[in-house]
Amino acid sequence: MTAKVLVLSGYGLNCEEETLFAFQHAGMKGVIRHINDLIENPKELEDIQILAIPGGFSYGDDTGSGNAFAQKMKLSLWEHLTKFVERDTLTIGICNGCQILTNLGLVPALNGRYGERPVALTYNLTARYQCRWVDVKVGSSKSPWLAGVNTLHIPVAHGEGRFMMSPETLAAIQNQVAFRYIKPSLLSSRTPQAEGSHNNRGDSSASPRNDTLELAKGQFPFNPNGATDDIAAITDHSGRVLAMMPHPERGMFTWQRDDYDRLKDHALREGKTLPAEADGMALFKNAAAYFEVAKRKSA
Amino acid sequence: MPRIEILSHEDDGRARQIEQALGRRGKTAAVRVVDVYTSENPKAQSPEFIDSLTNPVTQKAGTSYDQFDWALEIGYLPGVTDNIGHTASELLALTTHCIPRENGDLDATSKDPRFRGEDSAGVYSSRLYLIKGKLNRGDVEALGHELSNKLIQRATIKSRDEFVKDGGMSVVIPKVTLGNKGAVADNVDLNVSDEELKTIGAQGIKNPDGSRRGPLGMSLLYMQAVRDYFKKEGRPAKDIELETLAQTWSEHCKHTIFASPIDDIKEGIYRHYIKRATQEIRKKRGKNDICVSVFSDNAGGIIFDDEYLITDKVETHNSPSALDPFGGAITGIVGVNRDCVGFGRGAKPVINRYGFCLADPRTKPEYYRDKAKANPILSPETIMNGVVRGVEAGGNCSGIPTPQGFVYFDDRFVGKPLVFVGTIGLIPREINGKPGHKKGAKPGDKIVMVGGRVGRDGIHGATFSSVALDEGSPATAVQIGDPITQKKFSDAIVKEIRGYDWYNAITDNGAGGLSSSVGEMGDQSGGFHVELDKVPLKYPGMAPWEIWISESQERMTLSVPPENTDKLIAFLARRGVEATVIGTYTDTGRALITWHGETVMDLDMDFLHDGLPETPLKTVYVAGGEDEPDIAQPKDYADTVLNMLSRLNICSKEFISTQYDHEVQAGSVLKPLQGPGRVYAEASVTKPVLTSSRGVVLSQGLAPRYSDIDTGAMAAAALDMAVRNAVTAGVDFNHLAILDNFCWCSSDEPERLGQLKRAAAAIYDLAVLYETPFISGKDSMFNDFKGYDAQGKEVKISAPPTLLVSSIGVIPDIEQSISLAPKMQGDLVYLLGETKDELGASEYYDMNGALGQNVPRVNGAKNLELYKLYSAVARNRLIASAMPINLGGLGVALAKKAIASQLGMEIDLSGFALRPDKLLFSESLGRILVTVAPNNQKAFEKHFGSFANQIGLITNENKLNIKNILSVEIKKLDEYYKQPLKDY
Numbered sequence A: 001m002t003a004k005v006l007v008l009s010g011y012g013l014n015c016e017e018e019t020l021f022a023f024q025h026a027g028m029k030g031v032i033r034h035i036n037d038l039i040e041n042p043k044e045l046e047d048i049q050i051l052a053i054p055g056g057f058s059y060g061d062d063t064g065s066g067n068a069f070a071q072k073m074k075l076s077l078w079e080h081l082t083k084f085v086e087r088d089t090l091t092i093g094i095c096n097g098c099q100i101l102t103n104l105g106l107v108p109a110l111n112g113r114y115g116e117r118p119v120a121l122t123y124n125l126t127a128r129y130q131c132r133w134v135d136v137k138v139g140s141s142k143s144p145w146l147a148g149v150n151t152l153h154i155p156v157a158h159g160e161g162r163f164m165m166s167p168e169t170l171a172a173i174q175n176q177v178a179f180r181y182i183k184p185s186l187l188s189s190r191t192p193q194a195e196g197s198h199n200n201r202g203d204s205s206a207s208p209r210n211d212t213l214e215l216a217k218g219q220f221p222f223n224p225n226g227a228t229d230d231i232a233a234i235t236d237h238s239g240r241v242l243a244m245m246p247h248p249e250r251g252m253f254t255w256q257r258d259d260y261d262r263l264k265d266h267a268l269r270e271g272k273t274l275p276a277e278a279d280g281m282a283l284f285k286n287a288a289a290y291f292e293v294a295k296r297k298s299a
Numbered sequence B: 001m002p003r004i005e006i007l008s009h010e011d012d013g014r015a016r017q018i019e020q021a022l023g024r025r026g027k028t029a030a031v032r033v034v035d036v037y038t039s040e041n042p043k044a045q046s047p048e049f050i051d052s053l054t055n056p057v058t059q060k061a062g063t064s065y066d067q068f069d070w071a072l073e074i075g076y077l078p079g080v081t082d083n084i085g086h087t088a089s090e091l092l093a094l095t096t097h098c099i100p101r102e103n104g105d106l107d108a109t110s111k112d113p114r115f116r117g118e119d120s121a122g123v124y125s126s127r128l129y130l131i132k133g134k135l136n137r138g139d140v141e142a143l144g145h146e147l148s149n150k151l152i153q154r155a156t157i158k159s160r161d162e163f164v165k166d167g168g169m170s171v172v173i174p175k176v177t178l179g180n181k182g183a184v185a186d187n188v189d190l191n192v193s194d195e196e197l198k199t200i201g202a203q204g205i206k207n208p209d210g211s212r213r214g215p216l217g218m219s220l221l222y223m224q225a226v227r228d229y230f231k232k233e234g235r236p237a238k239d240i241e242l243e244t245l246a247q248t249w250s251e252h253c254k255h256t257i258f259a260s261p262i263d264d265i266k267e268g269i270y271r272h273y274i275k276r277a278t279q280e281i282r283k284k285r286g287k288n289d290i291c292v293s294v295f296s297d298n299a300g301g302i303i304f305d306d307e308y309l310i311t312d313k314v315e316t317h318n319s320p321s322a323l324d325p326f327g328g329a330i331t332g333i334v335g336v337n338r339d340c341v342g343f344g345r346g347a348k349p350v351i352n353r354y355g356f357c358l359a360d361p362r363t364k365p366e367y368y369r370d371k372a373k374a375n376p377i378l379s380p381e382t383i384m385n386g387v388v389r390g391v392e393a394g395g396n397c398s399g400i401p402t403p404q405g406f407v408y409f410d411d412r413f414v415g416k417p418l419v420f421v422g423t424i425g426l427i428p429r430e431i432n433g434k435p436g437h438k439k440g441a442k443p444g445d446k447i448v449m450v451g452g453r454v455g456r457d458g459i460h461g462a463t464f465s466s467v468a469l470d471e472g473s474p475a476t477a478v479q480i481g482d483p484i485t486q487k488k489f490s491d492a493i494v495k496e497i498r499g500y501d502w503y504n505a506i507t508d509n510g511a512g513g514l515s516s517s518v519g520e521m522g523d524q525s526g527g528f529h530v531e532l533d534k535v536p537l538k539y540p541g542m543a544p545w546e547i548w549i550s551e552s553q554e555r556m557t558l559s560v561p562p563e564n565t566d567k568l569i570a571f572l573a574r575r576g577v578e579a580t581v582i583g584t585y586t587d588t589g590r591a592l593i594t595w596h597g598e599t600v601m602d603l604d605m606d607f608l609h610d611g612l613p614e615t616p617l618k619t620v621y622v623a624g625g626e627d628e629p630d631i632a633q634p635k636d637y638a639d640t641v642l643n644m645l646s647r648l649n650i651c652s653k654e655f656i657s658t659q660y661d662h663e664v665q666a667g668s669v670l671k672p673l674q675g676p677g678r679v680y681a682e683a684s685v686t687k688p689v690l691t692s693s694r695g696v697v698l699s700q701g702l703a704p705r706y707s708d709i710d711t712g713a714m715a716a717a718a719l720d721m722a723v724r725n726a727v728t729a730g731v732d733f734n735h736l737a738i739l740d741n742f743c744w745c746s747s748d749e750p751e752r753l754g755q756l757k758r759a760a761a762a763i764y765d766l767a768v769l770y771e772t773p774f775i776s777g778k779d780s781m782f783n784d785f786k787g788y789d790a791q792g793k794e795v796k797i798s799a800p801p802t803l804l805v806s807s808i809g810v811i812p813d814i815e816q817s818i819s820l821a822p823k824m825q826g827d828l829v830y831l832l833g834e835t836k837d838e839l840g841a842s843e844y845y846d847m848n849g850a851l852g853q854n855v856p857r858v859n860g861a862k863n864l865e866l867y868k869l870y871s872a873v874a875r876n877r878l879i880a881s882a883m884p885i886n887l888g889g890l891g892v893a894l895a896k897k898a899i900a901s902q903l904g905m906e907i908d909l910s911g912f913a914l915r916p917d918k919l920l921f922s923e924s925l926g927r928i929l930v931t932v933a934p935n936n937q938k939a940f941e942k943h944f945g946s947f948a949n950q951i952g953l954i955t956n957e958n959k960l961n962i963k964n965i966l967s968v969e970i971k972k973l974d975e976y977y978k979q980p981l982k983d984y
Helices: A016-025 A035-040 A044-047 A065-085 A096-104 A167-172 A260-270 A281-296 B013-024 B047-052 B083-096 B138-145 B159-165 B193-203 B220-234 B241-247 B268-288 B318-323 B324-340 B378-397 B484-500 B511-526 B544-549 B564-575 B607-609 B637-645 B704-710 B709-730 B750-770 B843-847 B858-873 B889-900 B916-921 B934-947 B970-978
Strands: A004-009 A029-034 A050-053 A090-094 A119-122 A130-138 A150-156 A161-165 A177-182 A231-235 A241-244 B003-007 B029-039 B060-061 B070-076 B123-133 B153-159 B291-293 B300-303 B310-317 B348-358 B404-409 B416-426 B446-451 B505-508 B528-531 B555-560 B581-585 B590-595 B599-602 B668-670 B683-686 B695-701 B738-744 B776-779 B784-789 B795-798 B802-811 B830-832 B880-886 B903-905 B930-931 B947-956 B959-960 B966-969
Touching: A004 A016, A004 A035, A004 A044, A016 A029, A016 A050, A016 A281, A016 B013, A035 A044, A035 A065, A035 B153, A035 B564, A044 B404, A050 A096, A065 A096, A065 B047, A090 A096, A090 A281, A090 B378, A096 A119, A130 A231, A161 A231, A161 A281, A161 B637, A167 B484, A241 A281, A260 B220, B003 B123, B003 B858, B013 B029, B013 B123, B013 B138, B013 B318, B013 B930, B029 B083, B060 B966, B070 B947, B083 B123, B083 B153, B123 B138, B153 B159, B193 B220, B241 B544, B241 B599, B268 B607, B268 B750, B268 B776, B300 B738, B300 B776, B310 B324, B310 B802, B318 B324, B318 B416, B318 B581, B324 B378, B324 B416, B324 B505, B324 B528, B348 B484, B348 B695, B348 B802, B378 B484, B378 B709, B404 B695, B404 B802, B416 B738, B446 B511, B446 B564, B484 B564, B484 B970, B505 B511, B511 B528, B511 B544, B511 B581, B511 B607, B544 B590, B555 B564, B555 B581, B590 B607, B599 B607, B599 B830, B637 B843, B637 B889, B637 B916, B637 B966, B683 B709, B695 B709, B704 B709, B709 B738, B709 B750, B709 B802, B709 B858, B709 B880, B709 B930, B709 B947, B738 B750, B750 B802, B750 B858, B795 B947, B830 B858, B830 B934, B843 B889, B843 B916, B880 B889, B889 B903, B889 B916, B889 B930, B889 B959, B889 B970, B930 B934, B934 B947, B959 B970, B966 B970
Parallel strands: A004 A029, A004 A050, A050 A090, A090 A241, B348 B404, B528 B590, B738 B776, B903 B959
Antiparallel strands: A119 A161, A130 A150, A130 A177, A177 A231, A231 A241, B003 B029, B003 B060, B029 B123, B070 B123, B070 B153, B291 B300, B300 B310, B310 B416, B348 B416, B446 B555, B446 B581, B505 B555, B528 B581, B590 B599, B668 B683, B683 B695, B695 B802, B738 B802, B784 B795, B830 B930, B830 B947, B880 B930, B903 B947, B959 B966
16 A cells, blocks of 8 residues: 545645645545635545645735635644644645645644744744745754755745744754755756756756855745745654645656756757656655655554 | 734844835935734724734733834725735634625625624724835825835824824724615616717716716727617616626627728628637648637637647736736736636636736826826836736735746836736646546536635726826725635635535626626526526625626636535635626526526626627728938947846846746746846746646747837747747747737727738738638727826827737656756857848837838748747757847857857858947847757757858856957856846
8 A cells, every 4th residue: 555645625725636646646545625625524634655745825914924824724633633743744834835834833843842842933024925035954954855855946935934933942943954055056056067967956966065055045046935044844753744834746847847948958968868857755755765665664 | 903013123124125215205214013903893803813913032012112203004095905904804704703795894795694793893904114214205105106006005193293183103904884775776868868878888877967978998889789679678788787798898898999890801800810710720730730629718729639738828918017017906906816717617727827018117207197187097116016916916926936037127108007917827638538638517507706805996997997097096996815815725726625516606706796707607507587686795785787897806606507506605604715606597588687586687698798889990000210320330239138138028037036936846947047147938847737847838929129120029029039939949840829919009090900900911821821821810909098287288008019928838857948047168159030120119229219121021931931840959059059049140140149048159240241330239039049969069050051050168267258349258248138127
């Protein structure tokens, strides 16, 4: 049996279809489930291995992005949710899903304390919605979602993506940072020579070492929202719950990339075939692999 | 009475924005934001509810904060949609297990006693700004004006002393209380003088107190026809009947100007030019016809592939946007989304597009709606910010990508901006074994209203947008969108219910509300009976006629067989959507409405839909333009190119593209900003079906200023641009359709009608030649502002006659898409198409204060040949990059390509005879600027023959060099191109 995914929908979530598509492409089975249907039948969480809260505008961001949807989940599903994340399962929240997980307190869950809310996602410093491609590198989190991942070239699209927390919390979650915004450096240089190896999955030999990559240091547009410590994503203490502002499902194929026109042009000249998959797919494949391995162990 | 104040941290992004706004006026201040929730519901005091509203990291509830000099609070006026209030009401319900109605008012229509207690009171939102800084009351008032719109919001100001003395801000419950309890339908006496009939038509039905209900927008001719009808029926007319006829016969709904006989064209402009073009093209195409549903539904539909159709509709929302830019634009975009959901059995919205025609936001022209100068127009900056934000909120919240659009500036859009909004839909060609695009209400079907409730919002929207804006323009015509309510039913319908076959027809409630949607569907079955007292209301006390024509947003009307109504309503309830049976479709030939059992409307369906008298139109055509000017050649061409780049119609609109989510649904291929230099593109490619290699190519064209010389040239240019832009991006030329949006002015003047006829004739010719069928269109005929200038002198400002042509086509494989950014040094630069001395009404002449005479003329036959060659070669991927040459001409196109690539260009134009400024800035149509890899040179030149004009090379020198003319650093071009609008 392959891992089964449940992708939530309803009340303004809107990326459920492409998020499910990403999981399916990585070899998993899944369903889209409206939040009201899950509340009616919360036992369904016992039959699935992966919970995905996709991007969107739940409740129109009213009372703070992700807040109202998180309140709804907390008041009607809390016990089932904590049981789910405490099992050997994976959870991902993307963009609005990230905001929901954070407001639910499923991340950062310092020392396993689910339900506390020491981290906030608030208005971008530009006070403008930002839809743009950025580069991120992995932090110190030992999350199964991040296995083998170094950097991602990936889009963000949000008005409230700025991670904020107290200095104490920041110190405490250092090993739970999943991604930080970086400057593109050579990665997205315009010179075609440097670009052939442009951070494409499957070409990791050409990727620069993680520690040589320069952090965005709060600088717009590399850090698109002013997030504390350039944080783009965090996990819970176990690493199995990932909350990320960038959208991996919008950067799962090479044709989605903002530089696709150049990549395909250069590939044509060199007589090469472009890899179909791009950086974002790695996360979904990691999720699949996680349960493949578990299955083999149990076998 | 609970008033909850939640203070945000000092580093709040929203506070920063206000500080910046004050900074632009030279004021330094520190701002704190307080989110305020007010309710009459005692349960709103519960700590659980307050906690649910408060972020523990960034916010604090109930804290006293006194480090400020001024307090400014902005809340909604009674009856205005308050989305934050709705969400807070839901949180109140969740946390305290009470059942509040939206926005607090007791639900008069509900049979459920739970909705009648005081626990049913909901929550209202407002926002308080605490400002510390050296400001006087006038400064804070000015800020209040900038942050609010007095038509829909209240702004309250208190100094710190007043605040302390009063113990804070006052508690305001913006509840609607309507005086007319037990409202009935009134009789209206039409056996009156022609003079009085005219007054009723122009100003509305008289209230008992002598005031008028607002314009019906009916001419004397129409009023006489109505009077005669009721004479025949032998009874007085009811107010609701009169309002219904006014809605149904309005220019907005019937497009009377396009439908009326005009000169010797008996069938009118629409049938003679637009519809006929499509009919002829379809016939000629035969089995290669791409059209499936044209002109008959809420949107037009063409084939996408074997499985799907794509639909397209472009609407305008000009009049509401002039009064409330944010509200006008957001209701525009979510309204056209509903046109998509209302196509066939329901299409899924997959792409949004936008277009704004505005006045220069850096200017502050002084005009008023009234002679006393108490009612100024909104500033161009306020309008621009509002409409940009409206489309952002509507599109982003709905999860529909917005990769495509434009902004065009001309100061004549000052009083009435043009706001275009469009939605592309995707629908299976077959649903449950039936064609996806076919539908029809059947006699016996129940009329089911789905979505938001009905309030007084938007009353007279349809009739008001059919007249010029002046002092008497009704404030109730303004509405606020609620995209999440719509998202809930839109998802439920197109992602779930559509597949269950529970309804026979669906349409949206747009202009005219129920009167229009039920009237239209009743036309399919042959009649209807609506029980108006069953319609759920936002607040009690509305009169029958108000309920019937209200334009409250976010509603659809479905035609549902009786055996399916219960399961449909129950299913929608599980999706958080209200649905109500409000009547039955019949085949009695009557439009029947009852109100608590009493008949208040009983009209003959034929009279309702076809009873309006014909109004033959006469036209006169007067050519425009001046002599060609005698302009001295620029001394410094580098300067001239830089100045051209920073003209508003040419410079970057990146600030819009980054605010609009163009990546959602994960199908974006060619994006709104292209190349490492991020140049604002005129065409986009999107993959609406992730498993298919096909893409949808979108673009548009318009050239309003060309109308000053010749509206025919203007219209042909718009069409050529729309088609050529799509061709340039790689569309299959045989799989391309277009949409028309005429935004005219003073359409009661023969001269303007003459211009209209000429424009329509021009696009008929060109569309038939290109074989690009029109699939949908809309017109807005009175884009005039009537008011007073700074001296109190009467003025009329008419928008230049504008035709927007939007194009939609299919590219067989997105790998064949062509972006505008050059790819590699050493590539060859080619100019395709002929450059002529055509600078009339160009950006260059305008920069020099001239109009001229030589407006660009389309050479259709020549262009057709080029586009076919180009479309064929796009399949073989011979072209590395391409850009259509439009406003600003070759010089601007070269500069944009250089910026996009961030490489460099070496250009030699010495082979051309035109003098350099004309060569660089002529806006001759039919031209494309391309780059080609050297190893494709032979094949490319052979393919294009005499069209191919090599003019240079891509270099890696960070400079645009044009031999003997100019040399500019790309950094400089970049700066001039991006600077003008970057701070908005």
